Amino acid sequence: MSSALQAYLVLGDEKYLRAASNDFRMVQEQSYATGGWGPNEGFVEPGKGLLGVSLGSTHASFETPCGAYGHFKITRYLLRVTRDSRYGDSMERVLYNTIAGAKPVLADGTTFYYSDYNNDKSKKVYGNDKWPCCSGTFPQLTADYGISAYYPSPDGIFVNLFLPSRVEWWQNQTRCSLTQHTGYPAANTTELRFELARLERFTVYLRIPAWADEKTRISVNGKRVEKEIVAGRFFALQRSWKSGDRVEFEIGMPLRLEKVDEQNSNTVALMRGPLALIGVGNLPKVMSRAQMLMARPAGKNSEDWMVGTGGISFTARPFAAIGEEPYRLYHPLEG
Numbered sequence: 001m002s003s004a005l006q007a008y009l010v011l012g013d014e015k016y017l018r019a020a021s022n023d024f025r026m027v028q029e030q031s032y033a034t035g036g037w038g039p040n041e042g043f044v045e046p047g048k049g050l051l052g053v054s055l056g057s058t059h060a061s062f063e064t065p066c067g068a069y070g071h072f073k074i075t076r077y078l079l080r081v082t083r084d085s086r087y088g089d090s091m092e093r094v095l096y097n098t099i100a101g102a103k104p105v106l107a108d109g110t111t112f113y114y115s116d117y118n119n120d121k122s123k124k125v126y127g128n129d130k131w132p133c134c135s136g137t138f139p140q141l142t143a144d145y146g147i148s149a150y151y152p153s154p155d156g157i158f159v160n161l162f163l164p165s166r167v168e169w170w171q172n173q174t175r176c177s178l179t180q181h182t183g184y185p186a187a188n189t190t191e192l193r194f195e196l197a198r199l200e201r202f203t204v205y206l207r208i209p210a211w212a213d214e215k216t217r218i219s220v221n222g223k224r225v226e227k228e229i230v231a232g233r234f235f236a237l238q239r240s241w242k243s244g245d246r247v248e249f250e251i252g253m254p255l256r257l258e259k260v261d262e263q264n265s266n267t268v269a270l271m272r273g274p275l276a277l278i279g280v281g282n283l284p285k286v287m288s289r290a291q292m293l294m295a296r297p298a299g300k301n302s303e304d305w306m307v308g309t310g311g312i313s314f315t316a317r318p319f320a321a322i323g324e325e326p327y328r329l330y331h332p333l334e335g
């Protein structure tokens, strides 16, 4: 797919762009809630509920560092060419739910290989091989998320990932820099601070994730921007920028349930923004949709969530916060 995009960039023939974007849509249509895909390193036949079936048949759900690296590469190309923010949504989902939770490469080359989404006794384990493919793509990804965070454009800059970061660029003949302060995705806010050699007019494009709700707000220097914010698009913030300007971006981050596929619509993952909240500890056999959505933070300094009420409840946490404990990504719903 990435080769098709290279062919498009060199030859300009639309068929290569169509091939890559159609192919990527096929991958997304059979992705897990984490953004990972490819049980047993293969694709499933669409429309037959086979992703749901994989939850009971394999522990080799997603070849993580290589799959995440490939995912970053194709979404980076597609975003560069189309400026469609949904490729950025997909990229961050893989970043936070899979690669951020991969165990570190050990000194002898022992490497995290598969993310496990099996319904029964999922665990994070190392692969058997020393220095496999995934020991190389893991550090490559470290470079890739940096270069995928911002995209320059003749009329301004696209802010794709919400990371603590700093970017410097030339806008016309003006040296500009932008520093982002954020605790995203645990926090639902990010702050952008600008430094410019002189006043310069350009557009800052902010990615509004497709899942963002009506609580999403953008302010410049403390004053709310009164322009319609559309989820699933970049928001264009055009003005004459000066040193010291500050953008506050609050992203409405609702809880939602995502089914594994159409044929298994009562098998759902709990999501908050880009993060899958994964069940740990004692897990109820079955819950209602309303109980699943009754989730609240477990405490001020914890990444855990308490899901459910009364006797029917469990603890959920992001993949990155899971250590050796068993976990479950997908939960059965009543009915």
Ligand SMILES: [Zn+2]
Pocket (backbone or CB within 6 Å): 063, 065, 066, 067, 132, 133, 134, 135, 137
């Ligand atoms: Zn690999």
